[in-house]
Amino acid sequence: MSAELEKTARSLLVCEKSSFQDEKCRLSAQVEQHYFNHKVSLLLPGCGSAxxxxxxxxxxxxxFYLIRELPLHELLDTHFLHAAVYQGSVYGLSYRTRIDEDNSFALLPNGRLVLSLDKDSYELLGVAGKPSACSPRAAGRYVVSVDLTDSSMAPGGRGYQRLLTGLKSRVRLQTDFLLSHHPAGGEALQRLLSRFDWSERSPEVGRRRLADLPCPAPPTSDPQSCDPHSFLEWLGAVEAEASCNDDSTGFLSTYVCPEPRTLPSQTLRYTVTGLLLPQDIYRLIEELRRSLDGAEPSWSALTVHGFADSPVSWGNREHGFLKGGENFYSLLLFHNQNYRLYMGTGANDGCPP
Structure with a gap:
């Protein structure tokens, strides 16, 4: 067996427990730093209607908007910078680019432009960057990170002109691009959109009622409750629509819900997919908190999946694909306003906040 096969890829899972009533609660900041989200899954056990x-x-x-074949230098357009980047939070991400093979790009809400480039494109661009920490090959990829709000990147300045010249003359980077803006929405983007083929998209909402879904006792301070890894595995099985009722004495591929468990008569599962802004996700969390004041459900689970091929995970931290592009967090909420937060990233990513 080769040395690579003998090694198990490191997994990074950060667990945190707190309460919304705690003045040191960090959840809002943690949600806001997870910029690029493509799916939210919400599970309401024992609930017949939301x-x-x-x-x-x-x-x-x-x-949000999908712009076809956007030349990357258009993100340096003076009007776009003043109307969108300087006046709010822009979320932009290259669409259907593979972070481990293609050139990938992201425009962060803090005004930072991140380029994940192959070696040839990086050398042609002529702007200082650093080797990727997530590349399997030494010096195989490079990351260029530029703060467009910094005084050195003001239109007409030396840094601005160097990047603009590199993107327009040395290496013409072009991609389909997802774009959204908070709080102005499309108003701040209209002049940029008017020059290209674009379409407006609305996130898709799915709803499903699950009958007799076995649910484990969620992780709490009670030693009889399910452990975090087993609980997340169960959430993944529900997400994949795998059966949780199989007998453990059956085939190797069967799965059994962890003990102890309950069997609510019905469970609601919601999904929202698209380019999902952190502000909308936190508003959903706030409404979920209020809904837990009643008797049912006594707990709920919300999982947010980041784009597997996003150049960043949390904040400015570099994200790599490696095995599966892990980039998610799961929030377990209880009716007493306590919560548990599980944050997972790829094997070579930095630690979540």
């Missing part, structure tokens, strides 16, 4: 305000929050996520 409260109207929660249902409204699920269907009120901000729309």
């Amino acid at each position: 409260p109207p305000l929660l249902d409204r929050a699920l269907s009120s996520f901000s729309s």
